[in-house]
Amino acid sequence: MKVFDTIKHSTLVDIYRCYELWTLMQQLEHVPGEAIEVGVWKxxxxxxxxxxxxxxxxxxxxxxxxxxxxxVKAGDKDTLYRGGEHADTSKEAVMELMSTLGVTQNVEILPGIFPEESAHQVEHNLFSFCHIDVDTYLSAKDVFEWVSPRLSVHGLVVFDDYGTWGCEGVTELVQEIAQDPNYFLFQNLNGHAVLIKLKSATTIGDGFQTSSLSR
Incomplete structure (x- = not known):
């Protein structure tokens, strides 16, 4: 609650989803890899x-x-977003919050469209956790395709806005990914979809691909 009280005015994610992120991260101590969030806002x-x-x-x-x-990347599958929403933020504002929390040593900011403009800086990293909060189908798809081969077995991908009005594209994408036997989908009615990676490899339907980078 101390952390939530500090960040609650810098997120649109409610206390229930924040608590879920907190407890999911707590369980990943023994899963190798760092964390990544795409769609940071404030x-x-x-x-x-x-x-x-x-x-x-x-x-x-x-x-x-x-x-x-x-x-970015709003398209036909997205009913609310047209592009440019949530621009009322800055790298400096985010780092100021990190300083208040005392976590600047644990944070690196990668500005730009992900993965096209910034992913090259971490393309060889291994991840245990990925939080995708980008609001549109294509942007979420591009993030997932990039992170999937770099995600440890038993690592997690959390999609925000799953099942919510205005983000139907994100919901559709998660349902597509859920067909892949390498992932287990946990649907949370509070607006999260949690994907657990069960094993490495191979091919995900409709163009999704992974590799054996995970371990």
């Missing part, structure tokens, strides 16, 4: 995750990825 959930990572016996880093110019 840094609330990123700061929350970083605060848990700092508590690990071997503290880890979270990479915070955002255009800082609003939502």
């Amino acid at each position: 840094g609330g959930t990123g700061g929350l995750i970083a605060s848990m990572l700092k508590r690990f016996p071997m503290p880890r880093k979270i990479y915070l990825c955002d255009t800082f110019q609003g939502v």
Whole structure:
């Protein structure tokens, strides 16, 4: 609650989803890899995750990825977003929040459209956790396709806005990914979809591909 009270004005994610992120991260201590969040806005959930990572016996880093110019890649599958929404933020504002939380050593910000403009900086990293909060189908798809081969077995991908009005494209994408036997889908009615990676490899239907990078 102390962390939530600090970040609650810097996120649109409610206390229930924040608590879920907190407890999921807590369970990943023994899963190798760092954390990544795509769709940072003012840094609330990123700061929350970083605060848990700092508590690990071997503290880890979270990479915070955002255009800082609003939502991108809106298309026909997206009923609410048209592009440019949530641009009222900045890298400086996010780092100020991280400083308040005392987690600057656990955070690295990657500005730009992800993965096209910023993923090259972490393309060889291994991840245990990915939080996708980008609001549109194509943007979420591109993030998932990039992170999937870099995700540890038993690592988690959390999609925000799952099952919510205005983000039907994200819901459709999750249902497509759920057909892949390498992932287990946990549907939370509070607006989260949690994907657990069961094993490495091979091919996911309709163009999704993974590799054996995970371990």
